[in-house]
Amino acid sequence: MSALLNAPQREAIYYLDGPCLVLAGAGSGKTRVITHKIAHLINGCGISANNIGAITFTNKAAKEMQERVAHLMGGRAPGGLTVCTFHALGVRIIRQEALHCGLKKQFSILDASDTVQIVSDVASEGDKGIAKQMQWQISSWKNAMIPPEEAVKLADNELSFAAAKVFGEYERTLRAYQAVDFDDLISLPVHLFETNDEVRERWQNRLRYLLVDEYQDTNRAQYRLLRQLCGVRGAFTAVGDDDQAIYAWRGADVENLRLLQKDYPKLRVIKLEQNYRSSRRILEAANTVISHNEKLFEKTLWSEHGPGEQIAVTNCRDAEHEAEWVAMKITAHKFEARTRFKDYAILYRGNHQARIIEQQLRNQRIPYVMSGGQSFFDRAEIRDLLSYLRLLLNPDDDLAFIRSLTTPRRGIGPSTIEALGRYSASRHVGLFAAMFEEGASVHLTPKQLEGLREFGDFINRIQYRAQREPAGQVLEDLLLAIRYEAWLFEHCGTREAESKWSNVRDFVGWLTRKGEEDGKNLLELTQTIALISMLDKEDPDFDGVQLATLHASKGLEFPHVFLIGVEEGMLPHQSSIDEDKVDEERRLMYVGITRAQRSLNITYCERRKMGKESRVCEPSRFIAEMGGDIKMNDRKAAAPVTKEEGKARLANLMAMLESRDKNGAG
């Protein structure tokens, strides 16, 4: 990438006279604009780093941005600069203004499974699937800043009616636990700013210039937070791309782009249309596909790169065939082009499509890495440990109390917890506080009480130490005291226990490191953990083919991309076709195409297994929408390959590859 900035990039960086929207096409250098603008604000305009905030959606993006700012400014990020996610900013605001939010500073942050648990409890809904859907509905309302009273009026089906009925109680339960969910991290600050001028002005003075990444992904609540923070001054730069808005289903509202123009009539709109990533044929296909969508802002990507290879579309018999072909093609291409495995990505619509690909890659000895997957902090063993940390921080957190009380088992069963629960409800205090009250002895047997208080004393002792001693040591002692390792091996198979214990070790190691780096104690660390989903320990040196969903691939780029399962019903997905939401699927296709730098291979299956039957599939409409400059690769025209022949060819290829690598290395 050239070190020079192009004209629109410069314009975006130096424009400071008012609100600014940068429409940054795929691969047009948007992160560069944001980081250079931060540097310019500090070095060129004399604005203190303390007064600048750069807001992203993911921790990964925040981290990358911080690193790039540091790099720009001579290796060290300026102290006081705020580069964080929306939710991390929310945590900071709530922590500082806790009293105004009706919370204590040590509030708990609940994750998805905690909130489903609460909905399920409040609604007396045994079915976790239904509770999940109800929680989803409540979350959507909260993202749109719709309070329970309004939600009751808006409910229009059985599920949303049930959700509306428990919404209020759900909110009260959260407050009773001194807890917030992810949505509260945005909506509580919004509510605070909208009702308290003094607090709002304080924060407006604190963050005098805001930069927002991936603006098209903001939801209503996030937009209102930005608006409150910016006030009428409108000192902000929002960077986004409406063509890459693929999170509408999660509450992101592209309408926020229109709102920006409406709410800030002086908004300066700057388009970044020069693409530095892909060859011309790939860009043209992307442009042609996306031109089928109605657009708010017209934008056409162009590139100084050469035309590059033709995009190839290959038909496959079924998913297995497809996986086999992709794996084979990668091996062959790698051999010819002398590339690395990490130069390739296989992208797909749904996670389940990865399974069959993985199988083939393993068969053909191709190393791979999968992005996404379930979050590290969602694992049972990590959540077990986390429940202790949460309880140490916030004794009102009843969910954490119950989980840590019962994991590992301490001979305290449901009847004891139920009795304690009845008493605590009558006293309007948390479970932890309730068991130390005199009155508890009326509802609980002396033996029950003894067990509970022993646990309570244990927690109190650890809590005392957690405030003073380094995180690592306290955690090690806690694990020993609850005999967690032994419990794992008693409860699971050896292999499973080993893997779980190793995860726990990773977690402890991570916390210890964090504690030392930031000089924070265990309690201070706990709150930030909830906002992290992945432990950033991915090895950048590992050479493997990247597997990712189209959603997870946003923001990444690869020399060679395979886009698989490009069929009607798959991409666009059937439910999107049914609900008339093909636009978003088209943007997904656009995101997929624009990940590719040099070559793009698209495959589709002619049949796909649906239960026992195998249904005939049509190639996706998006293939036709890419225009004519495509190489159609008809596999049926080629000589049929039997399994044996295929294996023999593969063995041949592998042998060639191995001998070449040996020679090359020696």
Next chain:
DNA sequence: GCACAGATGATTTTT
């Protein structure tokens, strides 16, 4: 009535 093995079948999931 329950625990468990085996089958089944699937949107996407930044915090």
Next chain:
DNA sequence: TCATCTGTGC
């Protein structure tokens, strides 16, 4: 893969 469903054996 993983969560959920189904049928079996006690």
